[in-house]
Amino acid sequence: xxxxxxxxxxxxxxxxxxxxxxxxxxxxxxxxxxxxxxxxxxxxxxxxxxxxxxxxxxxxxxxxxxxxxxxxxxxxxxxxxxxxxxxxxxxxxxxxxxxxxxxxxxxxxxxxxxxxxxxxxxxxxxxxxxxxxxxxxxxxxxxxxxxxxxxxxxxxxxxxxxxxxxxxxxxxxxxxxxxxxxxxxxxxxxxxxxxxxxxxxxxxxxxxxxxxxxxxxxxxxxxxxxxxxxxxxxxxxxxxxxxxxxxxxxxxxxxxxxxxxxxxxxxxxxxxxxxxxxxxxxxxxxxxxxxxxxxxxxxxxxxxxxxxxxxxxxxxxxxxxxxxx
Numbered sequence: 001x002x003x004x005x006x007x008x009x010x011x012x013x014x015x016x017x018x019x020x021x022x023x024x025x026x027x028x029x030x031x032x033x034x035x036x037x038x039x040x041x042x043x044x045x046x047x048x049x050x051x052x053x054x055x056x057x058x059x060x061x062x063x064x065x066x067x068x069x070x071x072x073x074x075x076x077x078x079x080x081x082x083x084x085x086x087x088x089x090x091x092x093x094x095x096x097x098x099x100x101x102x103x104x105x106x107x108x109x110x111x112x113x114x115x116x117x118x119x120x121x122x123x124x125x126x127x128x129x130x131x132x133x134x135x136x137x138x139x140x141x142x143x144x145x146x147x148x149x150x151x152x153x154x155x156x157x158x159x160x161x162x163x164x165x166x167x168x169x170x171x172x173x174x175x176x177x178x179x180x181x182x183x184x185x186x187x188x189x190x191x192x193x194x195x196x197x198x199x200x201x202x203x204x205x206x207x208x209x210x211x212x213x214x215x216x217x218x219x220x221x222x223x224x225x226x227x228x229x230x231x232x233x234x235x236x237x238x239x240x241x242x243x244x245x246x247x248x249x250x251x252x253x254x255x256x257x258x259x260x261x262x263x264x265x266x267x268x269x270x271x272x273x274x275x276x277x278x279x280x281x282x283x284x285x286x287x288x289x290x291x292x293x294x295x296x297x298x299x300x301x302x303x304x305x306x307x308x309x310x311x312x313x314x315x316x317x318x319x320x321x322x323x324x325x
Contacts, residue, residue: 004032006069008048010057011039012076016295025299029306054309056302061090072096072309074302078104078158078289079238081211084324092321098305099325101317102157103297104289109161111288112206112234113169115260119232120145120204124258124282146170151202152186153195153218154237156325159208160185166204174198192218200226204234211238212324221246230257236288239265248274251281262288 007026011017018026018037027033036052038044044059049067056074061083064070071094075083078101083090090097118124122141129136150166152159155177163173163185173186176198180189190198195218199205205227209215219233220243227233233256235242244265250256258280268285275281305315319325 004034005030005053006034006036006051008052008055008059009035009037010044010055010059011037012057015076015298022299025303026306029303030310061088064095065089065091070095072098074305075099076298079210080319080325081238084319084321085211096315097319098315098317099319100298100301103294103301105157105161107291108158108236108288109165111262112162112236113165115234115282116204116232117145118282119258119260128279148203149174149201150204150206151198152176152206152208154208155184155186155189156208159206162206162208174201196223196226199223202227202231204232207233207235207237207241209237209241210325211240216240217243219243224250224256227256229255232258232260234260236262239263239267251278262286
């Protein structure tokens with residue numbers, strides 16, 4: 001019989017509240033579990049922190065540090081920079097942290113391809129002419145996606161999902177990752193030191209990176225300068241991967257063809273920021289991972305990790321605080 005364990009269930013606005021079916025599934029893994037709900041991970045009642053051993057949801061680093069019995073936090077997000085960047089208070093020495101990496105691969109990969117195809121087929125242009133009520137054909141705004149070269153910076157699960165779909169549409173796909181593998185779903189893979197060598201070949205670039213000290217401004221003025229002047233860059237990882245001022249300058253000067261930004265730095269962009277008014281920029285409000293299927297995938301992942309925790313097996317998506325993901 002499984003030993004008793006206190007599980008703190010923290011509601012996140014990004015997923016549906018746990019219903020009785022999901023609660024029953026948790027109890028099926030840990031029949032003697034004591035399940036307690038909390039509305040927010042930032043202001044959990046201190047009395048709930050005294051006995052919690054497991055937290056499912058966005059428990060803040062400060063609250064995690066104040067929970068003496070806590071041993072594992074399962075996040076409902078793929079990103080974890082608030083728990084790993086310098087200055088955070090998360091107690092990595094005694095609490096394991098796991099993310100929901102993999103849950104959002106499908107919707108984000110489709111979002112990336114949607115932005116790329118929208119740009120290459122001139123759909124952004126025609127959306128504007130439709131708003132103005134104009135029927136004007138312009139064959140100069142569209143070209144083929146098939147035969148183009150797509151570079152993916154960050155070949156984790158999301159980057160891999162983008163690569164598979166881009167190749168299926170006939171693109172040549174290059175990638176950048178810290179440790180290339182023969183199993184990477186790309187035609188050629190580069191280490192970060194060779195980033196510029198890859199960028200100069202790219203018609204499209206997808207940034208699928210976590211926020212770490214090493215990834216901040218990986219796309220800076222020098223990186224933008226080596227891109228072809230028609231290149232289109234998509235960022236769905238974290239806004240800090242791009243030097244925003246350098247991006248604005250490159251777009252204004254016509255040194256790159258455009259950008260699709262689901263994340264920005266700062267985020268959200270303030271009113272009046274120059275990126276809002278650029279015709280060759282599409283901005284979505286950090287929604288690329290949104291899908292009705294996310295809720296079920298997050299819960300399924302938690303149940304699998306809960307079983308692994310019970311059986312003392314390795315947890316999925318375990319964060320390395322040194323690497324930052």
